[in-house]
Amino acid sequence: NAGVTQTPKFRVLKTGQSMTLLCAQDMNHEYMYWYRQDPGMGLRLIHYSVGEGTTAKGEVPDGYNVSRLKKQNFLLGLESAAPSQTSVYFCASRITGTTGELFFGEGSRLTVL
Amino acid sequence: QKEVEQDPGPLSVPEGAIVSLNCTYSNSAFQYFMWYRQYSRKGPELLMYTYSSGNKEDGRFTAQVDKSSKYISLFIRDSQPSDSATYLCAMGSPSGTYKYIFGTGTRLKVLA
Numbered sequence: 001n002a003g004v005t006q007t008p009k010f011r012v013l014k015t016g017q018s019m020t021l022l023c024a025q026d027m028n029h030e031y032m033y034w035y036r037q038d039p040g041m042g043l044r045l046i047h048y049s050v051g052e053g054t055t056a057k058g059e060v061p062d063g064y065n066v067s068r069l070k071k072q073n074f075l076l077g078l079e080s081a082a083p084s085q086t087s088v089y090f091c092a093s094r095i096t097g098t099t100g101e102l103f104f105g106e107g108s109r110l111t112v113l
Numbered sequence: 114q115k116e117v118e119q120d121p122g123p124l125s126v127p128e129g130a131i132v133s134l135n136c137t138y139s140n141s142a143f144q145y146f147m148w149y150r151q152y153s154r155k156g157p158e159l160l161m162y163t164y165s166s167g168n169k170e171d172g173r174f175t176a177q178v179d180k181s182s183k184y185i186s187l188f189i190r191d192s193q194p195s196d197s198a199t200y201l202c203a204m205g206s207p208s209g210t211y212k213y214i215f216g217t218g219t220r221l222k223v224l225a
């Protein structure tokens with residue numbers, strides 16, 4: 001049972017390049033989330049999804065897009081990367097309802113030069 | 114003012130010490146309170162979960178929630194070097210927004 005898997009784990013981009021981070025979960029969870037973690041800022045929610053085909057903006061959505069075409073996958077896209085998007089990105093998932101344990105992936109470290 | 118405030122540390126303690134980690138919050142709608150532990154270069158993992166006010170104990174860990182003061186705590190007894198990690202508090206409300214708000218995390222180092 002892999003849980004939440006993120007790919008790639010590391011990536012270096014130049015300003016203006018695009019890329020997609022993939023999150024896959026094998027727990028049949030409805031809810032999925034993308035966070036970024038920066039020193040002194042904690043975990044900040046970028047986008048989230050409460051089910052296949054649905055997405056919503058979180059706290060810091062600008063510069064990112066997401067898609068949830070399949071229940072088990074949640075993609076985070078950067079169309080034109082900026083140095084301010086240098087961060088560690090975490091994907092998480094949980095069961096349906098107002099509360100429940102968040103299961104996190106191991107993170108994707110992105111550097112934008 | 115942030116919804117959730119947490120001292121970033123770092124906090125260094127000798128092995129065997131009692132550790133107290135704390136968060137304050139401003140949103141009175143929060144009902145679910147969690148503590149996540151994050152080891153270096155890993156994802157956070159749930160350590161403790163508490164609903165509403167009161168205490169919850171699990172082995173060496175005790176979580177306390179004081180809703181009247183909007184203050185939550187995590188106590189670690191007989192701390193071990195393996196407890197060295199960043200501890201993040203997280204909170205949620207039953208409003209149906211499906212989101213948790215995280216503190217910035219406190220870095221803890223337990224010295225052998």
